[in-house]
Amino acid sequence: MRRHDRAGAKRRRDLIAYALGKAARLALTIAVVAVLAFALARVLPGDPALTAAGLDARPADVEAMRRSMGTDRGLATQFAEWALGLARLDLGASLVSKERVSRLIAQRFPLTLELALLASAFAMLVGLPLGEASATRKGGAADGAIAFLSRLALSLPGFWLGILLLLGFAVAIPIFPLFGGKDLRSLVLPALALGASNAAMLTRQTRTAMLDELSSEYVVAARAKGLSRSQAARRHALRNALPPVINLAGLQFGALFGGAVVVEQVFSLPGLGRLALTAVAQRDFPLVQGCVVVFAVIASCASFLADLASAAARPGIGRAAR
Amino acid sequence: MAEGEGARRGLGTALAAAWLAATLAFALIAPLAAPYPPARQDLGRALARPLSSGHALGSDELGRDILSRIIYGTRPALIVGALTTLASALAGTAIGLAAACLRGLGGLGWRTAARRLADEGIMLAMDGLLAIPTVLLALAVVAALGPGLPQATIALGIVYCPVFARITRARALAVLGEGYVLSARALGTSPLKIVARHVLPNIAGSVIVQCALTFSMAVVVESSLSYLGLGTQPPEASWGLMLKDGRDYLIQAPWASVFPGLAIALTVLAFNALGDALADRLDPRSRGALN
Numbered sequence: 001m002r003r004h005d006r007a008g009a010k011r012r013r014d015l016i017a018y019a020l021g022k023a024a025r026l027a028l029t030i031a032v033v034a035v036l037a038f039a040l041a042r043v044l045p046g047d048p049a050l051t052a053a054g055l056d057a058r059p060a061d062v063e064a065m066r067r068s069m070g071t072d073r074g075l076a077t078q079f080a081e082w083a084l085g086l087a088r089l090d091l092g093a094s095l096v097s098k099e100r101v102s103r104l105i106a107q108r109f110p111l112t113l114e115l116a117l118l119a120s121a122f123a124m125l126v127g128l129p130l131g132e133a134s135a136t137r138k139g140g141a142a143d144g145a146i147a148f149l150s151r152l153a154l155s156l157p158g159f160w161l162g163i164l165l166l167l168g169f170a171v172a173i174p175i176f177p178l179f180g181g182k183d184l185r186s187l188v189l190p191a192l193a194l195g196a197s198n199a200a201m202l203t204r205q206t207r208t209a210m211l212d213e214l215s216s217e218y219v220v221a222a223r224a225k226g227l228s229r230s231q232a233a234r235r236h237a238l239r240n241a242l243p244p245v246i247n248l249a250g251l252q253f254g255a256l257f258g259g260a261v262v263v264e265q266v267f268s269l270p271g272l273g274r275l276a277l278t279a280v281a282q283r284d285f286p287l288v289q290g291c292v293v294v295f296a297v298i299a300s301c302a303s304f305l306a307d308l309a310s311a312a313a314r315p316g317i318g319r320a321a322r
Numbered sequence: 323m324a325e326g327e328g329a330r331r332g333l334g335t336a337l338a339a340a341w342l343a344a345t346l347a348f349a350l351i352a353p354l355a356a357p358y359p360p361a362r363q364d365l366g367r368a369l370a371r372p373l374s375s376g377h378a379l380g381s382d383e384l385g386r387d388i389l390s391r392i393i394y395g396t397r398p399a400l401i402v403g404a405l406t407t408l409a410s411a412l413a414g415t416a417i418g419l420a421a422a423c424l425r426g427l428g429g430l431g432w433r434t435a436a437r438r439l440a441d442e443g444i445m446l447a448m449d450g451l452l453a454i455p456t457v458l459l460a461l462a463v464v465a466a467l468g469p470g471l472p473q474a475t476i477a478l479g480i481v482y483c484p485v486f487a488r489i490t491r492a493r494a495l496a497v498l499g500e501g502y503v504l505s506a507r508a509l510g511t512s513p514l515k516i517v518a519r520h521v522l523p524n525i526a527g528s529v530i531v532q533c534a535l536t537f538s539m540a541v542v543v544e545s546s547l548s549y550l551g552l553g554t555q556p557p558e559a560s561w562g563l564m565l566k567d568g569r570d571y572l573i574q575a576p577w578a579s580v581f582p583g584l585a586i587a588l589t590v591l592a593f594n595a596l597g598d599a600l601a602d603r604l605d606p607r608s609r610g611a612l613n
Contacts, residue, residue: 032450155591160583258455280465
């Protein structure tokens, strides 16, 4: 009993050390992203002031625009200002609407978050059972069919799948709206389009992880005890196969926000993705920078949380993790 | 692997190679193969159905022939795919090799510490790039450079570079720790020679496999950028642009949206199948990772 406690305390210590290491890495990554977001807008060729003023603007106008945008000062000053603002969660003001970037983003955020959560839930609800089914029936007809379907889903671009879904369920059988609203019903098809390839990846990952576990000694022992293959799979292998699947789901969640840029356009949803797109089209670089940072922070945090969850789910993380 | 499965995969790979060869051929002889010039408008025959007179796959809202535009659309897809893959593979491999050598070829003392720090710095920058979702990073680069095909290519080159860097670094570090490399170093072989003789041949397989995957992803993201109006510019024909134009006529002319997407999907499917086949041949360590 005492020994058990000591092992538990050791495991907790290991987990905390692991979490702290990952958190430090997260903070570093976000700092790097802040630098990159700044660099993308200012260091790459192309003068935002020239674009904002218009191509046929007089030099004096362009100069005035540079002053009002603050791009006439040195890069170091500009970066210091941007970094200080960022530390106070202030992303500056939009060049076009003059509103605070953080406010613009906050307005659009809930819709995209809902979409991403729905897509993620769909991917997991489909991917985990299919992956498990495919692993327990390895080599059978079901396994082949699932492999074919997941390869197909991985090859369809999300936005084309979205268009096909619209053709099927908004045009041919009109049960969903052709142009988006803000209710849950108008999010169903976009979530399917966004989540399909993730579901396929989760299926493959679950299958691979399950097969690894099914061939391990403890499952063989469970089978020897008299459990059927599917009982052994469900009671023992699935739990142990989860950590890499959780990791993948976390990585995917961040990527969903990137995919949302295109899917929101297909379904005319007024989310964060369309905000980013408008910002790019208008070359509103404070807003572009803001979107880059917010998207990257979401992605990094999602993968950080997934790392922690999968570490907690894994028996020997303290030793196995780097 | 069961015999039937092997035969099926062989057939799949052959079909994939055939589709890609056809795509390449159409890109090369587009003016000969296409029944119409891609931008020729014929408003009198707008939104013609597939198989109607003169338009095998129908026409779009300006009366342009869908088949011709799909044939011409092979060009931006393949050019962007090829240039993106080449650029990101060259840059990413160079960065990954540099990072691996900084860490793996050091001796002792403060210099080693400095080299490790440099390696960490390089990889941190790559992680930062990886942290930004693909489409958004491409958008941000296009925002700085402006819309257009060359800009989209540069954007995608930057987007896919970190993946190559990470793969190369990991594989190269493994090679640098092998006994035969250590003996070569003990014999005084120069680092350049070690990289050329031992490291490159050992990582080439992984890099080639990654190239096939990158090509297929680049085709998708190029069409996404064109769909968003930031890649290929009208009146040039590109699959993504065709989907963008077709979106407004989903009810009247679904074919304008179905066929270009099919072209993208088949091309991506073919590259993925080819990537799997290459992985089996060249990169046994990744076997199963794709399935």
